[in-house]
Amino acid sequence: MPREFVLETHGLTKTFRGFTAVDQVDLQITEGHIHALIGPNGAGKTTVFNLLTKFLPPTRGEILYRGKPITHMKANQIARLGLVRSFQISAVFAHMTVLENVRVALQRKLGTSFHFWKSERSLAALDERARELLAQVGLERDADSLTVELPYGRKRALELATTLALEPTVMLLDEPTQGMGAEDVDRVVALIREAAKGRTVLMVEHNLSVVSRLCDRITVLARGAVLAEGDYASVSADPRVREAYMGSEATEEEEA
Structure with a gap:
């Protein structure tokens, strides 16, 4: 039996005065998985998070939680469902x-x-x-x-x-290791792995080492649209992804 998609988007789109920040994004987040959104700066990752947690209304498209539409719910209603977000800057x-x-x-x-x-x-x-x-x-x-x-x-x-x-049933983590040294990164990776037991995690993360260690599935965004999706091995081997985002980092890792 396939695992249930706890969170989905269909054609999720956000435009700002003619600029399309998120362009027809389809996501399927499997229950119990750690799923990463990655991509270069300006790819639309945080905007997708803002749409999912209702900090922004979508221009078009649909958001589903456990198969039920939540597109027009308010932020507090989303949180009560169990979709809880942490921010890029520590919010304590x-x-x-x-x-x-x-x-x-x-x-x-x-x-x-x-x-x-x-x-x-x-x-x-x-x-x-x-x-x-x-x-x-x-x-x-x-x-x-x-x-x-x-x-x-x-x-x-x-x-x-x-x-x-x-x-939370779904934790949305926005750049959880940003600005950390190696020791703190290792600590937070272990904490996320422990916290994810019995939960679903969707994370925006720039550190590819963290993504490779933690994530079951990865969606790559570029210019607001989905460029590729799969596990780390398949995504990192995709020449489109290497060109758009991973290129320099992947080359450095191979030469190291």
Whole structure:
């Protein structure tokens, strides 16, 4: 039996004053897979993410979640379905503790994130789950640290914990390793692999080593349209892909 497509697009298109940023994109994201969107700068990757999570309305096309149309839903409705997005820039509260950041995310899931008048005692009931999530991403020892004091890689790990607190069925990760050194990249790759158990992940990622290690399937965009799709071996061997995006990097890897 083929696995179900948890997220699909048909003819997804976005134009801005005559410029076509996303052009007739068809995606099929298999449940339980880690799926990457890659491509050169300006290929339309982040715009596709913005369309999927309703930060932008599509000009044309259809978005389906588990076979049901969600094209005209609002962003908060999409999130309630379980499509949860992390951003290119770490989106955590710098002057709250690490534990408090995760607790706020847990409150959002309960619909009480703006109940600032709640007593510390009532919020403490969320601490056990918050600490479990911090342990899952290796931040249990940092629970009481101010987030602003964390190095960049650990802030991204915290963002992953806050994403997991929302109990996503589909995690959309936008450049999760951007700006990281090799050690932090390895750490985040391991965290994503662990977090993906029992979930579906769609990620925009520029680091081809990360894509090759993590992803079951890859869609390559160029000039807003799908150029190629398949596993890493088939995509990286496609001469159109090498010319449009991988060319210089692939050549460097082969010569190394």
